[in-house]
Amino acid sequence: MQTRVDIKRNDQVKVITGRDKGKQGRVLRVFPDERKVLVEHVMMAKKNVRPNPQRNIKGGIAEQESPISISNVMLICPSCGPSRIGHGMEGSKRVRICKRCNASLDK
Numbered sequence: 656m657q658t659r660v661d662i663k664r665n666d667q668v669k670v671i672t673g674r675d676k677g678k679q680g681r682v683l684r685v686f687p688d689e690r691k692v693l694v695e696h697v698m699m700a701k702k703n704v705r706p707n708p709q710r711n712i713k714g715g716i717a718e719q720e721s722p723i724s725i726s727n728v729m730l731i732c733p734s735c736g737p738s739r740i741g742h743g744m745e746g747s748k749r750v751r752i753c754k755r756c757n758a759s760l761d762k
Contacts, residue, residue: 660687660725661740661751666760668728669737670697675723679731683720691722698723734758 662668666682680695700721706714729737732753739754751760 658687658690660685660690662692662725662728662730667731668692668694669731670694670723670727671729671737672727673723674698686722689722690725692725692728693720693722694728695720730760732756732758732760 662682664682664685668682669679670676675697678697680697682692683695684693698721699718702717702719704714704717706712730740732738735756741752741754743750743752745759753760
């Protein structure tokens, strides 16, 4: 069974707790079953990379994002900033709305 998540790919989010508190970024990937998201330039981890001449990869220490819990991020409303998400109907379509200003968050 798949878990319903209110945050989608390419949403702008703000980290509200943890070591990267206050950072903002774009959601790169969503893992609904694990309740985690991958946010651009947040929770950076170092990874040792082996050189691979066939793929033209230079070895060394690379940095990559690691998943962060959905409960630690907040969606950013374009008009009023970070806010909670509600749901409403726009015609016959169900859309996400900002709880603060009731603006639609879906394009």
